[in-house]
């Protein structure tokens with residue numbers, strides 16, 4: 446990313462918001478004039494009106510905290526096991542040659558479909574949800590860690606050698622810091638995967654936080670409420686990832 | 701801490717033949733490639749004396765970096781013997797400090813933390829190592845940039861950071877592989893002055909690898925000219941120009957004579973390199 450594109454660009458932001466507003470207005474018009482059935486898609490104005498109701502009546506704060514806790518737990522596990530996994534693959538070439546391809550394949554596999562298996566193992570509990578999020582999101586963290594370590598420029602490693610670094614020093618003082626930006630990308634990807642899967646499984650097994658709320662509202666055929674809850678989830682994830690990006694930037698100055 | 705930084709500057713007369721500190725004896729390096737072995741260096745012998753500035757010059761691809769890697773202990777598969785003060789090199793030697801051809805600063809460390817890196821490894825207390833680092837940052841003329849990250853500096857400044865970092869480890873022998881190759885001519889000349897000044901100040905034994913004749917003549921006591929593939933030692937030229945030198949010497953008549961002499965040697969090799977390149981390219985496009 447170039448430095449220029451990093452700064453707050455007011456125009457780009459305004460255009461982005463503008464596109465969204467135009468999209469909503471077009472939807473509103475299509476529905477109001479009867480081109481789209483309002484019993485399939487409720488008009489945006491109605492969705493906006495039901496926000497308050499969903500937030501007040503459905504105990505959304507509690508549900509949000511539940512989902513957030515699940516995400517956080519999965520995130521911590523992801524970071525620990527993903528990074529360790531990547532380091533091991535980097536350290537042992539045989540392991541890398543043996544596993545890299547199918548880890549990459551696993552990254553695109555719809556792990557969510559295995560939820561019955563997880564239900565059997567972990568029961569209808571938060572752990573089922575956490576474990577599915579964790580398993581689904583592990584591959585990108587492993588792969589990005591491996592990529593960061595392998596892509597460390599040779600000359601930097603050679604600088605270390607020329608200063609007679611031990612393998613341990615070489616790892617902690619050169620390889621790891623050099624790979625850190627890429628590892629962060631992996632963790633951010635992993636958290637995105639985890640959040641998607643966690644809300645999805647909550648919806649599927651009708652248990653836990655925001656996903657279950659969407660399920661409930663949909664079963665009550667409260668369409669405006671359903672869409673309001675979906676918007677809320679999207680809003681939460683946008684805020685979540687914007688803050689992740691902030692943290693990431695703050696942790697690696699002037700890269 | 702080495703004594704070299706404490707000794708008084710030697711007289712400006714041409715260097716007395718000091719004791720040999722680095723010895724390369726019948727070095728021979730071949731790389732295994734899918735098309736069979738490639739001989740990169742063939743029978744190169746050289747001796748660097750204490751306090752001396754020796755350059756190796758040769759056309760691109762003649763094996764200069766290979767010699768650099770062998771002397772630095774990064775490439776151990778070779779024939780012949782390389783020794784520092786009588787001790788055979790089997791890996792990176794603590795007496796040798798390397799400055800690499802590519803950009804090699806650590807982007808995640810500030811300038812001062814980059815330069816303090818080798819001191820950190822020795823376990824020197826923080827306050828002391830930052831003070832030492834400041835000394836070397838000043839020496840390369842980067843005071844005021846201590847807290848900047850390499851990403852905020854120009855290429856020439858980054859190369860000076862690398863130089864300061866290597867100097868901070870106070871190597872007995874400074875080994876540099878085309879440290880200015882990626883820089884523009886003016887920056888290169890000014891940095892050359894800086895290196896000369898530092899070399900004079902520290903009485904630093906230096907082995908510089910370059911393909912730039914002006915640079916080599918400006919700085920060196922002796923120049924080893926290498927042939928194009930396989931890289932052999934073609935000739936050693938003694939540069940008998942008064943010291944201290946600056947880039948102003950470039951205009952003098954004696955300087956011109958040395959440049960012409962080395963160019964005559966190199967032209968033959970460089971043109972061999974060119975025709976070699978062309979034939980292989982033609983062969984490549986024909987197939």
Ligand SMILES: Nc1ncnc2c1ncn2[C@@H]1O[C@H](COP(=O)(O)OP(=O)(O)OP(=O)(O)O)[C@@H](O)[C@H]1O
Nearest residue numbers: 731733738740759760761762763764765766767911
């Ligand atoms: N790891 C390697 N495997 C195979 N061949 C190599 C390897 N490293 C270098 N060579 C070959 O050895 C020869 C010398 O390479 P070297 O990098 O030492 O040249 P150089 O003089 O430093 O060139 P330049 O001035 O362009 O940096 C080249 O022909 C190159 O193709």
Ligand SMILES: [Mg+2]
Nearest residue numbers: 764765801877
């Ligand atoms: Mg080279």
